[in-house]
Amino acid sequence: xxxxxxxxxxxxxxxxxxxxxxxxxxxxxxxxxxxxxxxxxxxxxxxxxxxxxxxxxxxxxxxxxxxxxxxxxxxxxxxxxxxxxxxxxxxxxxxxxxxxxxxxxxxxxxxxxxxxxxxxxxxxxxxxxxxxxxxxxxxxxxxxxxxxxxxxxxxxxxxxxxxxxxxxxxxxxxxxxxxxxxxxxxxxxxxxxxxxxxxxxxxxxxxxxxxxxxxxxxxxxxxxxxxxxxxxxxxxxxxxxxxxxxxxxxxxxxxxxxxxxxxxxxxxxxxxxxxxxxxxxxxxxxxxxxxxxxxxxxxxxxxxxxxxxxxxxxxxxxxxxxxxxxxxxxxxxxxxxxxxxxxxxxxxxxxxxxxxxxxxxxxxxxxxxxxxxxxxxxxxxxxxx
Amino acid sequence: xxxxxxxxxxxxxxxxxxxxxxxxxxxxxxxxxxxxxxxxxxxxxxxxxxxxxxxxxxxxxxxxxxxxxxxxxxxxxxxxxxxxxxxxxxxxxxxxxxxxxxxxxxxxxxxxxxxxxxxxxxxxxxxxxxxxxxxxxxxxxxxxxxxxxxxxxxxxxxxxxxxxxxxxxxxxxxxxxxxxxxxxxxxxxxxxxxxxxxxxxxxxxxxxxxxxxxxxxxxxxxxxxxxxxxxxxxxxxxxxxxxxxxxxxxxxxxxxxxxxxxxxxxxxxxxxxxxxxxxxxxxxxxxxxxxxxxxxxxxxxxxxxxxxxxxxxxxxxxxxxxxxxxxxxxxxx
Numbered sequence: 001x002x003x004x005x006x007x008x009x010x011x012x013x014x015x016x017x018x019x020x021x022x023x024x025x026x027x028x029x030x031x032x033x034x035x036x037x038x039x040x041x042x043x044x045x046x047x048x049x050x051x052x053x054x055x056x057x058x059x060x061x062x063x064x065x066x067x068x069x070x071x072x073x074x075x076x077x078x079x080x081x082x083x084x085x086x087x088x089x090x091x092x093x094x095x096x097x098x099x100x101x102x103x104x105x106x107x108x109x110x111x112x113x114x115x116x117x118x119x120x121x122x123x124x125x126x127x128x129x130x131x132x133x134x135x136x137x138x139x140x141x142x143x144x145x146x147x148x149x150x151x152x153x154x155x156x157x158x159x160x161x162x163x164x165x166x167x168x169x170x171x172x173x174x175x176x177x178x179x180x181x182x183x184x185x186x187x188x189x190x191x192x193x194x195x196x197x198x199x200x201x202x203x204x205x206x207x208x209x210x211x212x213x214x215x216x217x218x219x220x221x222x223x224x225x226x227x228x229x230x231x232x233x234x235x236x237x238x239x240x241x242x243x244x245x246x247x248x249x250x251x252x253x254x255x256x257x258x259x260x261x262x263x264x265x266x267x268x269x270x271x272x273x274x275x276x277x278x279x280x281x282x283x284x285x286x287x288x289x290x291x292x293x294x295x296x297x298x299x300x301x302x303x304x305x306x307x308x309x310x311x312x313x314x315x316x317x318x319x320x321x322x323x324x325x326x327x328x329x330x331x332x333x334x335x336x337x338x339x340x341x342x343x344x345x346x347x348x349x350x351x352x353x354x355x356x357x358x359x360x361x362x363x364x365x366x367x368x369x370x371x372x373x374x375x376x377x378x379x380x381x382x383x384x385x
Numbered sequence: 386x387x388x389x390x391x392x393x394x395x396x397x398x399x400x401x402x403x404x405x406x407x408x409x410x411x412x413x414x415x416x417x418x419x420x421x422x423x424x425x426x427x428x429x430x431x432x433x434x435x436x437x438x439x440x441x442x443x444x445x446x447x448x449x450x451x452x453x454x455x456x457x458x459x460x461x462x463x464x465x466x467x468x469x470x471x472x473x474x475x476x477x478x479x480x481x482x483x484x485x486x487x488x489x490x491x492x493x494x495x496x497x498x499x500x501x502x503x504x505x506x507x508x509x510x511x512x513x514x515x516x517x518x519x520x521x522x523x524x525x526x527x528x529x530x531x532x533x534x535x536x537x538x539x540x541x542x543x544x545x546x547x548x549x550x551x552x553x554x555x556x557x558x559x560x561x562x563x564x565x566x567x568x569x570x571x572x573x574x575x576x577x578x579x580x581x582x583x584x585x586x587x588x589x590x591x592x593x594x595x596x597x598x599x600x601x602x603x604x605x606x607x608x609x610x611x612x613x614x615x616x617x618x619x620x621x622x623x624x625x626x627x628x629x630x631x632x633x634x635x636x637x638x639x640x641x642x643x644x645x646x647x648x649x650x651x652x653x654x655x656x657x658x659x660x661x662x663x664x665x666x667x668x669x670x671x672x673x674x675x676x677x678x679x680x681x682x683x684x685x686x687x688x689x690x691x692x693x694x695x696x697x698x699x700x701x702x703x704x705x706x707x708x709x710x711x712x713x714x715x716x717x718x
Contacts, residue, residue, distance in 0.1 A: 004610055005449070005576050005617035010625060010714075088706035265705045269697060277698055283687050286694025289705055290641045290686075293713035294615040296706075297622060322611035372604070379603035382610055385587050385595060 004382065007315050008301040017077040024085040027058060032091055037267040038352040040090020043260050045217045045360075047171050048092035049129075056126025061096045062104050069108070069116055070124035076306045080255055080299075087259035088266075094168055094217075099123045102250040103130035103176055106194075110235030110243050115196070119174070132251075133163045133177030133197065133221070134244065140165075141373045144188040144241065149180040150195065150228065157181075157233075159197065159226040167367075169219035170208045175199055178244050181237050192240030196232045203227070213359045251368050253302055253316035257323035258295040260364055261330035264353050265292075268334055271350050281337060291326050295319065314381030317374045324364040324371070331357035387428065387437060388446045394419050395454040401668045407457040408535035413506065417458050417481060426460065429468035429629070441631065445624040448566055449617070452573025452679075455671045457537060459483040459503040461570070465562040466511040468629065473518060473552040480508035485521075485541070486560035486683045488514045494545030496521070502563075502682055504539030505530055513556035520552060538678060558630045564683040565623040565631035568639035571679045572620035574672045575613045575643075575650050581669055582606065582654045589659075602657060609653045612646040619643055626715040634696055638713040641689035647680040 031054050039046065055061050063079045065071025072078075086093050104123045107115055122128035139145045148161025163169075163177060175197045183191030199206060203226035208216035235243050265288050272281055298319045305312040334354050338346045365371040398419050407413045420426060428444065430436020448461045459481050466482040485498035498504070498512055498521075505528055510521045526541040583606060586597035596602050623639030626632040651673045655662045662669045680686075697708050 003576070004579055004613055005572070008614050008618050010618055010621035084706060084710075088704045259706070262704060262706050269705060273698060273701075277694075279691065282694035282698065283690045284694070285697055286690035286692065287641065287645070287686070289693050289697050289709050289713060290638045290645075290690055291615075292705060293622065293638050293709040294619045294642050296709055297618045297714065298614060301618065318607070318611055318614060321607065322615065372600075375604040375607035376600060378607040378610065379597070382606065383583055383587070384597040384603060384606065 007312075008298050009304075010297055011300050011304040013077050013081065013300060017075075017081045020078055021081045021085060024060075024082055027055075027060075028085065028089050028091065031055075032089055035090070035092075036349050036352075037090070037263050038349060038356050040092075041261075041263045041267075041353050041356050042092070042094075042215070042217075043087055043090060043263070044093050044097045044256060045167070045215070046090070046092030047094040047168060049095045049126075049171070051092050052095035052129075053126040055093075056096065056124060059124075061100050061126050062120065062124035063100070065104050065108060065120055065124060069120035070122075071104075071120065072124075076303050080303045084255050084259065084296075087256055088262050090263040095129050095171065096123070096126055098132055098167070098172075099128060099130040101254060101256075102132070102247050103174075105250050106176060106243065106247045107196075107234065109246060110194075110239070112231070114231060115234065119196070128174060129168070129172040131166050131169045131172040131175045131199075132247075133166060133175040133179075135165045136162060137164050137220075141370050143178070143244065144192070145185060146178055146180060146192065147185055148177065148223065150193070153227070156227055156229040157195070159195070159203075159223045159228050162220060162222045164209075164220045165218050166221050167218045169199065169221050170206045170216070172199060175221065176234065176247075178240050181240070189241035191238055192244070193237050194234040194240045194243050195228055196234060197223070197226065197228065198232075201226050201228075211360070213356055248369065249311060249313050249316065252320050253306060253312065255296070255299045255303070257320040257364075257368075258292065258299060258326060260324075260327040260361075261357055262292075264330055264334065264357055267350050267353050268337075271347055278340070280340075284333060284337060288330060295323050295326060299323070314378055317369070317381070318378050320368065321365070321371060321374050321378065327364045328361040331361055387425070387439065387443065388450060390423065391420075391425055391447055392450050394423060394425070395450060395456065399454040399456055401455075401671055404455050404457050404671055405535075408537070413458045413481075416456070417460075420458070420460050426463050426467060428464050430471065434471075441624045441626050441629065442621070445569055445621045448569035448624075449573035449576070449620055452570030452675075453577045455574065455577075455675055459507055461566040462502065462507075462511075462563070465566065466509075469511060469518065469555070469558060469562070470520065470552075472629065473555075475520065475552055478509050478520070481506065482509040482511055483507040483523075484559050484563040484566070485510045485512040486563040488512045488519075490514065494548075496543045496545070496548050498526075498541045500531070500538050500682060501541050502567075503537050504528060504541050505537050510541060511559055513559040514551070516554060516556045517551035518553045518556045518559065519549060521549070522547070533674075533678075535674060536678060538682075557633075560683065561631045561633055561636045564640040564689070565620075565636040567679045567682045568616075568623050568636070568643040569620040571643035571647060571676060572613075572616040574676050574679070575616050575646055578650060578654045578669065578672045578676070579606075579609050579613045581672075582609065582657050585658055596657070605653045605657060609650050612650050616643045616646040616650075622714045632715050634693060634712050635715050637689040637692040640683060641686045641693065644680045644686040644689070647676045651676050 062071040067073040150157035181193035203224040427436035432438040462484045483503045488498045525547040619639040619642035
């Protein structure tokens with residue numbers, strides 16, 4: 001990035017994408033399951049298979065996948081509009097989210113024809129839900145140190161090991177797992193491969209992990225001599241590191257890194273409109289809108305580069321980091337704002353929404369790459385030698 | 386096209402030496418004349434009248450460049466003033482014109498313009514006086530400098546007999562233009578400061594390696610970059626309107642967002658530079674002093690976030706996401 005300001009230019013969404021927005025808003029008016037703000041604040045951790053299927057029936061799951069595989073063949077701008085409307089409404093999109101955001105694009109980019117035929121149409125139909133098999137108990141930020149391994153056998157591979165922090169594994173059909181297929185752990189990025197693991201196979205055990213809010217949004221998945229047939233290898237054996245890097249780029253470059261707390265802002269704004277806003281509240285609300293406006297513009301700028309066929313990995317990481325800071329700051333600041341007068345009763349729904357986000361917000365800067373790792377990568381991408 | 390030509394003049398004429406000299410009281414004639422002779426004060430004038438006929442969005446990179454070079458003359462302000470005066474059907478006076486976005490009349494009829502950018506060196510001030518547009522002769526004013534070293538800013542007062550009639554009721558446009566100009570200037574200076582800091586972190590070695598190799602340094606640079614990028618795009622948003630003047634809410638958002646970035650970026654730049662960064666001799670201070678001045682100019686983040694917050698509270702439907710998308714940005718997005 002030679003001139004920083006040149007990396008992000010104000011971009012208008014094309015008219016077709018803007019026109020699409022009205023369709024999405026109409027769909028949500030009809031199909032968004034009614035839910036209180038604290039439930040909708042779960043955002044893309046909210047699981048509702050029926051909602052995902054309705055969205056799929058509309059043709060809006062796998063929006064950017066080619067029509068020949070059941071997708072809508074639309075561009076990243078269109079997906080941007082869909083995602084921001086779904087997230088702002090707090091729609092329960094968890095079931096199809098990972099498949100739509102990264103598993104489908106990964107299979108499209110690296111998968112065999114047979115894999116594309118089998119999985120992509122099912123992703124687009126909302127009948128195949130995917131989860132991410134990357135982290136392990138001893139391999140989080142240091143992903144190259146994964147120890148889950150496959151060994152060759154007749155007709156395929158034997159999978160042994162475990163993955164953890166796998167969002168929604170207990171609701172998913174498939175996992176794309178990063179595993180060691182040759183060599184030793186000291187080889188690090190060399191000798192890694194990705195496999196599509198059918199989670200219903202014998203030897204797979206999924207244990208949901210309850211989080212501090214009481215939800216079980218993630219799981220530990222253990223593999224005990226699971227047989228993976230030959231056709232489950234994605235891309236090249238040993239190409240796992242390159243592939244997972246591409247997958248992470250898909251994961252990081254969408255607009256969802258700024259919208260996790262929007263439902264809370266709207267809940268609070270409604271509260272202020274009904275009960276009156278102090279000057280401090282007004283200024284704070286304004287600061288949220290100000291920051292959201294620039295974050296969104298940065299995110300559209302990144303999307304524009306994706307549409308141009310570029311790979312804006314550093315830019316996406318930059319937006320993710322400042323976006324997640326914003327998402328985390330909102331419950332932190334509102335926790336103070338709603339407690340400004342201890343004698344004043346706080347609306348129960350608002351209180352629960354603040355509490356939920358305060359508790360879960362640490363995950364915003366952990367998932368998809370921790371802040372500390374991303375900042376080093378951003379700095380190097382900016383030209384630090 | 387214009388941006389490159391203007392940057393050429395800035396590179397050649399607006400050197401750190403030239404900036405220092407003008408801060409010390411040297412006449413800014415060479416810099417001003419270079420911009421004027423190249424026609425760069427008439428960017429907004431219609432082509433039929435010999436101007437460039439630029440739309441508002443084309444101003445953003447130019448005004449940002451002015452900030453990047455710490456341009457010590459009110460070129461941006463004069464470009465805006467000339468356009469507003471032309472719209473009012475008023476002949477444009479020669480020389481440097483600046484903008485005063487928030488003037489007040491005292492009970493005894495004195496007109497006061499606080500902290501006018503280039504208030505100490507400008508010939509005229511185009512002013513917003515409670516919504517009225519006035520063109521004031523700065524040579525008729527009492528000029529009080531801020532007393533801050535190197536600042537060309539001043540508080541100006543005119544006795545009631547030196548205050549002319551209003552030219553129109555669009556004084557608020559002066560405030561919006563001035564705020565948007567400062568937003569762009571801040572974005573440019575932030576970009577400069579970031580670039581200098583990145584360079585320094587690559588060049589400076591301690592403990593046997595460049596300081597940029599240390600994680601703590603990388604993290605601070607990373608955070609700086611995020612705020613610089615946010616400020617840059619905010620400045621573009623301020624000038625994204627299809628009209629002649631920056632639209633109110635995008636300008637408000639941009640002045641708020643760029644002002645919010647100043648304390649963090651300026652502090653991080655100085656932290657990473659160490660002691661050399663606070664010397665007069667090193668150029669970093671040419672930009673960070675201006676960042677602080679420009680943050681306070683026309684209202685800092687509290688003032689403009691209040692404007693945004695009030696507008697959001699006035700809406701009865703739609704999400705904050707809809708508001709941010711449709712109202713804080715004039716680009717149809």
